[in-house]
Amino acid sequence: MNARLIPFAVFALLVVLFGVGIVWNEHHDARYVPSPLIGKAAPAFDLPRLEQPSQHVRKADLLGKPYLINVFASWCFACGEEHPVLMEYSRKFGVPLIGYDYKDQAADAKAWLDEHGNPYHEVLADISGATAIDFGVYGAPETFLVDGQGVIRYKHIGPLTPEVIAQELDPAIKALGAAR
Amino acid sequence: MKRALAVFALVLALLVSASAFAIDPLPFKDAAQRQRFQHLTSQLRCMVCQNESLDASNADLAKDLRHQIFDMMQQGKSDAQIKQYLVARYSDFVLYDPPLKASTVLLWFGPAALVLAGGIVVLVLLRRRAKPAAQIAATAETGDDW
Numbered sequence: 001m002n003a004r005l006i007p008f009a010v011f012a013l014l015v016v017l018f019g020v021g022i023v024w025n026e027h028h029d030a031r032y033v034p035s036p037l038i039g040k041a042a043p044a045f046d047l048p049r050l051e052q053p054s055q056h057v058r059k060a061d062l063l064g065k066p067y068l069i070n071v072f073a074s075w076c077f078a079c080g081e082e083h084p085v086l087m088e089y090s091r092k093f094g095v096p097l098i099g100y101d102y103k104d105q106a107a108d109a110k111a112w113l114d115e116h117g118n119p120y121h122e123v124l125a126d127i128s129g130a131t132a133i134d135f136g137v138y139g140a141p142e143t144f145l146v147d148g149q150g151v152i153r154y155k156h157i158g159p160l161t162p163e164v165i166a167q168e169l170d171p172a173i174k175a176l177g178a179a180r
Numbered sequence: 181m182k183r184a185l186a187v188f189a190l191v192l193a194l195l196v197s198a199s200a201f202a203i204d205p206l207p208f209k210d211a212a213q214r215q216r217f218q219h220l221t222s223q224l225r226c227m228v229c230q231n232e233s234l235d236a237s238n239a240d241l242a243k244d245l246r247h248q249i250f251d252m253m254q255q256g257k258s259d260a261q262i263k264q265y266l267v268a269r270y271s272d273f274v275l276y277d278p279p280l281k282a283s284t285v286l287l288w289f290g291p292a293a294l295v296l297a298g299g300i301v302v303l304v305l306l307r308r309r310a311k312p313a314a315q316i317a318a319t320a321e322t323g324d325d326w
Binding site: 033034035036037103128129130133134135136138139 | 227228240241244245248267268269270271273
């Protein structure tokens with residue numbers, strides 16, 4: 001090969017490399033960090049109900065059937081974007097959708113649900129956010145799919161959209177049904 | 181002069197305290213413990229802001245995690261145990277210093293491999309270019325056997 005072509009070849013390689021980088025970044029959110037909890041048992045929790053704080057719900061109470069946990073908060077802007085989607089889909093998932101009110105004031109959360117509607121089967125309140133640390137929550141909204149054995153099967157970070165539900169969440173729920 | 185010194189000392193104290201207690205004061209039992217805490221939290225990523233360390237971040241979650249780490253230190257947990265606790269929840273991404281394992285081999289050795297490959301290319305090119313001269317030098321040296 002002509003040695004004069006080497007710089008051009010190197011340049012072309014760099015263009016390809018950077019081009020791949022740009023395309024990759026457009027399709028992959030750098031904020032998305034795969035949860036190490038997928039495939040592992042969900043952490044044990046013991047949280048009060050938002051509506052009746054004297055009643056607690058424990059992980060053991062929910063064993064036996066799969067369920068979804070949706071982490072939200074009244075202060076969370078993206079949760080407002082996600083909310084209409086949940087209102088539309090919550091009855092179509094085929095598994096109960098449990099709201100997880102994250103680092104919120106109970107009164108604010110209740111007012112928020114009154115105003116926008118309540119898509120949840122029930123709502124648990126984690127006012128301090130201590131249990132959320134065990135779940136590895138770092139940005140609401142987040143959604144976890146937990147199977148009947150209490151194992152986390154899927155996690156989505158960021159607002160659920162009809163596309164994410166059709167392409168990821170629904171297949172994950174169906175896979176649980178097939179496994180049973 | 182005395183006054184200038186006093187002002188200087190005050191400014192210095194403010195600068196130091198601003199960096200040490202900018203976010204929330206924790207009841208450290210001594211300076212060594214505080215240093216250990218700052219050293220540890222500066223190696224950990226704030227998952228909310230991602231380009232800030234837990235030590236520097238003002239995010240709510242970072243504050244909670246600092247308290248959690250402080251509590252674990254009080255319980256006598258080692259730095260490795262605390263890191264393990266966070267990695268189990270937030271993955272290796274919380275560590276600014278990624279561990280060496282199968283999925284990070286390229287990250288660890290890729291740059292060195294590239295430098296090595298480049299070095300070999302340069303060496304080969306230089307050798308090729310320097311060959312005629314080297315041959316002359318070699319023949320000249322064989323005659324000189326002191």
